[in-house]
Amino acid sequence: MEISNDKTRLDLDVIHAFLSKGSTWALNIPRSLVEQSISNSLCFGGYENGQQIAFARVVSDFATFAYLMDVFVVPQHQGRGLSLQLVQAVMSHPQLQGLRRFMLASSNARGLYxxxxxxxxxxxxxxxEINIPDIYSKT
Structure with missing residues (x-):
C-alpha cells in the first residue's frame, strides 16, 4: 500500500461512504463536515493501484498535542495488516514527533494502538469531554 499526505488524492466518496455508513463513530455524518474535517487536518490516504483503500487523519498543533482519528481500511482490504502500515506512517510523520500528548479513542483496535x-x-x-455519539443522526 502506498501512503500519501497529498489531500488532492483523497477520494471523498470513499471516505464519506465509510464514515457515514461503515463506522461506529460518525454514522450519518454529512459530506460537508467530512470535507471540512479534512481541510483542517493532516490526512493520510492509503492507495493500491491508484484506488484509495485506507484513511487516517490527525488534528494537531504540531508542537505539543495531536489527536488521531477516523482511521480505517475499507472492508474488502481488511485483514492484511494495512492498518498497522497506516498507523506506522502516522506515527513516523516528521510533524508529529516530540509531542507532549498524542491521543485517540478506540473501541475495537486497542491492541493495534x-x-x-x-x-x-x-x-x-x-x-x-463533551461527547455526543449520535450527533449526526439528530439533524
Missing amino acids: QRFGFQQLGNPNIMM
Whole structure:
C-alpha cells in the first residue's frame, strides 16, 4: 500500500461512504463536515493501484498535542495488516514527533494502538469531554 499526505488524492466518496455508513463513530455524518474535517487536518490516504483503500487523519498543533482519528481500511482490504502500515506512517510523520500528548479513542483496535505506545489514560480524573455519539443522526 502506498501512503500519501497529498489531500488532492483523497477520494471523498470513499471516505464519506465509510464514515457515514461503515463506522461506529460518525454514522450519518454529512459530506460537508467530512470535507471540512479534512481541510483542517493532516490526512493520510492509503492507495493500491491508484484506488484509495485506507484513511487516517490527525488534528494537531504540531508542537505539543495531536489527536488521531477516523482511521480505517475499507472492508474488502481488511485483514492484511494495512492498518498497522497506516498507523506506522502516522506515527513516523516528521510533524508529529516530540509531542507532549498524542491521543485517540478506540473501541475495537486497542491492541493495534498499544503497539505504538498508546495506553489507557494515566490519570483519567483530569480528563474531561463533551461527547455526543449520535450527533449526526439528530439533524
